[in-house]
Amino acid sequence: MMSIGRREFLRIAGTCAVLGLPGIPTPPASAQPSTRFVAASGVRQAKQWAMVVDLDKLTEADRIICVETCHRVHNVPQIDNPRHEIRWIWAESFKRVFQEQTNEFIPSNLLKRAVLVFCNHCGNPPCTRVCPTQATWRREDGIVMMDWHRCIGCRYCMVACPYGSRSFNWQDPRPFIGMANQDFSTRTKGVVEKCTFCAERLDQGLRPACVESCPSGALVFGDLQDEHSEVRQLLASRFSIRRRPGLGTQPEVYYLI
Amino acid sequence: MIVYDKEKIIPGIIIFLLLATLPFWYTFVGGQPSVVPEPQISGPATQCVEPKTYMRNSHTDLLNTWRNEVVRKGNRVYIASDGKEYRISLSNTCMDCHSNKTEFCDACHNYLQIVPDCWNCHIQPEESK
Amino acid sequence: MLENALKGSPKYWGWIGVLMIVIVAGFLFYLRQVEFGLGITGMSRDVNWGFYIAQFTFLVGIAASAVMVVLPYYLHNYIVFGKITILGEFLAISSVVTCILFVTVDLGQPQRAINIILYPSPRSMLFWDMVVLIGYFLLNVVISRVTLDAEGKSISPPGWIRPVIYLSIPWAISIHTVTAFIYCGLGGRSFWLSAILAPRFLASAFASGPALLILLCLLVRKVTRFDPGKEPIQKLALIVTYAMTANVFFILLECFTTFYSGIPEHTIHFRYLFLGVAGADALTPWIWVSVVMGVAGLVLLLVPRLRENEPVLTISCLAVFISLWIDKGLSMVITGFVPSPLGEFTEYTPTIPELTISLGIYAIGALLLTGLFKIGVKVKEETNRPPVLVSKARSG
Numbered sequence: 015m016m017s018i019g020r021r022e023f024l025r026i027a028g029t030c031a032v033l034g035l036p037g038i039p040t041p042p043a044s045a046q047p048s049t050r051f052v053a054a055s056g057v058r059q060a061k062q063w064a065m066v067v068d069l070d071k072l073t074e075a076d077r078i079i080c081v082e083t084c085h086r087v088h089n090v091p092q093i094d095n096p097r098h099e100i101r102w103i104w105a106e107s108f109k110r111v112f113q114e115q116t117n118e119f120i121p122s123n124l125l126k127r128a129v130l131v132f133c134n135h136c137g138n139p140p141c142t143r144v145c146p147t148q149a150t151w152r153r154e155d156g157i158v159m160m161d162w163h164r165c166i167g168c169r170y171c172m173v174a175c176p177y178g179s180r181s182f183n184w185q186d187p188r189p190f191i192g193m194a195n196q197d198f199s200t201r202t203k204g205v206v207e208k209c210t211f212c213a214e215r216l217d218q219g220l221r222p223a224c225v226e227s228c229p230s231g232a233l234v235f236g237d238l239q240d241e242h243s244e245v246r247q248l249l250a251s252r253f254s255i256r257r258r259p260g261l262g263t264q265p266e267v268y269y270l271i
Numbered sequence: 272m273i274v275y276d277k278e279k280i281i282p283g284i285i286i287f288l289l290l291a292t293l294p295f296w297y298t299f300v301g302g303q304p305s306v307v308p309e310p311q312i313s314g315p316a317t318q319c320v321e322p323k324t325y326m327r328n329s330h331t332d333l334l335n336t337w338r339n340e341v342v343r344k345g346n347r348v349y350i351a352s353d354g355k356e357y358r359i360s361l362s363n364t365c366m367d368c369h370s371n372k373t374e375f376c377d378a379c380h381n382y383l384q385i386v387p388d389c390w391n392c393h394i395q396p397e398e399s400k
Numbered sequence: 401m402l403e404n405a406l407k408g409s410p411k412y413w414g415w416i417g418v419l420m421i422v423i424v425a426g427f428l429f430y431l432r433q434v435e436f437g438l439g440i441t442g443m444s445r446d447v448n449w450g451f452y453i454a455q456f457t458f459l460v461g462i463a464a465s466a467v468m469v470v471l472p473y474y475l476h477n478y479i480v481f482g483k484i485t486i487l488g489e490f491l492a493i494s495s496v497v498t499c500i501l502f503v504t505v506d507l508g509q510p511q512r513a514i515n516i517i518l519y520p521s522p523r524s525m526l527f528w529d530m531v532v533l534i535g536y537f538l539l540n541v542v543i544s545r546v547t548l549d550a551e552g553k554s555i556s557p558p559g560w561i562r563p564v565i566y567l568s569i570p571w572a573i574s575i576h577t578v579t580a581f582i583y584c585g586l587g588g589r590s591f592w593l594s595a596i597l598a599p600r601f602l603a604s605a606f607a608s609g610p611a612l613l614i615l616l617c618l619l620v621r622k623v624t625r626f627d628p629g630k631e632p633i634q635k636l637a638l639i640v641t642y643a644m645t646a647n648v649f650f651i652l653l654e655c656f657t658t659f660y661s662g663i664p665e666h667t668i669h670f671r672y673l674f675l676g677v678a679g680a681d682a683l684t685p686w687i688w689v690s691v692v693m694g695v696a697g698l699v700l701l702l703v704p705r706l707r708e709n710e711p712v713l714t715i716s717c718l719a720v721f722i723s724l725w726i727d728k729g730l731s732m733v734i735t736g737f738v739p740s741p742l743g744e745f746t747e748y749t750p751t752i753p754e755l756t757i758s759l760g761i762y763a764i765g766a767l768l769l770t771g772l773f774k775i776g777v778k779v780k781e782e783t784n785r786p787p788v789l790v791s792k793a794r795s796g
Binding site: 096097098099100101106110111113114131140143144145146147148149164165166167168169170172173174175176177178181182183184185186203204205206258261262263 | 436437438439443444445446448449503506507508509510512513515516518519521523524525526527530582586587588589665736737740741742743746
């Protein structure tokens with residue numbers, strides 16, 4: 015015969031509940047078919063993707079068209095409230111983008127010149143280092159990618175980014191999207207998003223949307239590890255700078271002065 | 272074993288067990304449920320990427336695997352168990368055939384009170400009437 | 401033991417009632433936040449973290465401060481703290497719970513929080529913060545339960561609890577160091593990129609935590625029959641004094657490095673905080689209130705006659721606590737974001753929904769603290785003996 019006190023009873027019940035929590039494993043309902051996954055044919059591949067922006071060629075029309083194309087293709091919402099704005103690519107003045115490089119004697123027309131900025135897809139990215147779920151990570155080919163299924167919306171990557179390249183969905187973006195591109199998703203409230211070097215277009219053998227649509231051809235995209243690529247030739251022939259190089263992030267977006 | 276308040280405890284346990292197992296014995300006593308979900312397929316193909324039984328049981332697993340293969344590994348082509356190749360896309364490949372979400376997906380999901388949040392991001396194709 | 405939390409005077413239940421109302425209000429606003437998104441807060445594309453994470457940062461410090469009573473008592477047999485170690489541990493438990501709640505309400509997709517466990521990322525400081533916070537919570541729950549239980553029966557706690565207590569000491573230091581690491585390893589945020597951030601966090605924690613504990617002890621003496629005694633409170637006051645001195649010293653060190661080197665990228669944040677830049681000065685009144693209250697509180701603490709005067713001590717502890725709350729719970733986090741990497745001065749003001757949710761979370765912490773203190777004080781009132789130290793083998 016057993017008489018147990020209330021505390022003992024609760025302890026036993028609690029332990030049983032915790033042990034029972036995983037549940038009884040059930041056998042799979044049907045056999046797993048044997049399947050494979052492969053990359054699509056005609057995928058553009060590289061060892062190290064990079065972008066070169068020729069500031070001499072960049073025009074006002076480029077600013078507008080490149081940004082508009084990217085945001086349209088990727089269903090980026092157009093939110094007027096600057097606090098909740100979402101930008102994958104946009105134009106900033108030279109003075110703001112290269113703060114540590116400016117001095118008062120640079121001609122003002124150069125200082126105010128528009129520079130297109132977007133995610134630098136750094137070689138040593140601080141954002142991927144801090145993500146607690148690896149919802150953002152650096153691919154083998156250099157692209158810093160986003161997994162919107164896994165993002166918990168902690169915004170640590172935004173805090174860590176030294177360039178302000180990332181945006182957060184502070185509310186449901188859908189009311190702010192005009193004609194949606196059916197071939198691409200929207201995102202939902204509560205996740206971080208940014209430029210992904212058009213990974214989905216590269217998988218179809220296309221160039222990034224901004225590069226493709228740039229009227230002046232100021233944006234050049236290619237493989238840095240391919241000596242014969244246009245990006246390498248440009249970088250070999252002209253002087254280039256990158257944003258905040260002293261931080262060691264190794265940005266892979268190069269600006270030709 | 273001494274059970275205090277036996278007159279209250281034992282009937283209470285029996286009533287609890289009856290209520291807890293209600294889903295299992297109700298159909299035998301109360302007859303077949305009046306609503307059985309019947310998803311309608313309105314698309315061109317006659318066969319899904321995998322057999323119906325597998326899809327009915329494991330379409331969630333399949334979609335999860337598809338998601339990780341595309342987003343995290345960059346593999347956009349699925350070679351099914353019968354060797355056919357499919358482009359992986361919820362909105363385009365799946366919904367090409369299951370084009371009427373209300374008649375197909377929602378039929379079972381609403382019955383079971385499941386609200387998958389795929390459509391927060393993936394664009395629902397326009398439904399043809 | 402637990403049933404003690406469910407018995408109380410009308411005033412006790414009145415207090416619980418007030419807390420419940422605040423909690424419900426906070427919860428309703430949280431439902432609105434889940435429905436609309438984090439846009440109902442004052443955060444923005446430039447100021448990515450705001451009130452919630454600032455409270456989290458401050459409360460981790462409070463949680464860690466329990467070590468200031470645990471270490472002297474258990475490691476050095478400093479008997480004076482025997483009456484209040486349990487109160488310190490209960491404060492730690494309540495603080496950790498509120499910390500975790502603040503992080504949770506800050507998430508854009510909270511239902512996916514399990515991803516941190518499913519896909520562990522050892523290079524992320526947020527991952528480690530989650531690990532150490534949960535560990536610290538479990539440690540304090542086990543330690544407080546076992547020691548209080550033993551005290552209630554007037555026996556010695558089992559010997560195995562001693563290594564567990566020893567573990568909680570470096571663990572307490574680690575939780576706040578990891579929290580500092582969340583900030584001070586980011587090259588892009590020069591306001592936080594300083595090795596002294598972690599020592600500053602610890603110093604302000606060891607000032608604000610014990611200050612709060614003193615205020616709680618004085619309150620307990622007033623509303624219950626348990627008197628923690630004058631000596632533990634005085635020793636705590638001494639700890640607050642030293643810790644606050646260190647904290648003020650560290651801040652002055654930061655000011656020196658920043659302004660003597662004159663690097664614009666660093667000075668701009670300090671100038672925004674203390675002076676305002678280009679019309680952006682929302683934080684300036686707050687930081688100066690913090691400075692004045694902090695210095696005033698410290699001066700009152702430094703004079704032994706005033707420190708020993710308990711009404712004055714109440715004021716100085718309040719002043720120090722509020723000063724450090726403003727410093728860590730408001731200015732430290734926000735200033736890191738202003739200006740933004742592209743030189744934008746986007747300011748931040750918390751919204752009413754944001755503040756109500758935060759108050760609701762604080763109310764949950766207060767509720768937990770009230771219940772735990774009720775239990776602990778009841779045991780102390782009943783046994784009314786000096787506490788027995790843990791291991792008999794060590795005595796003599």
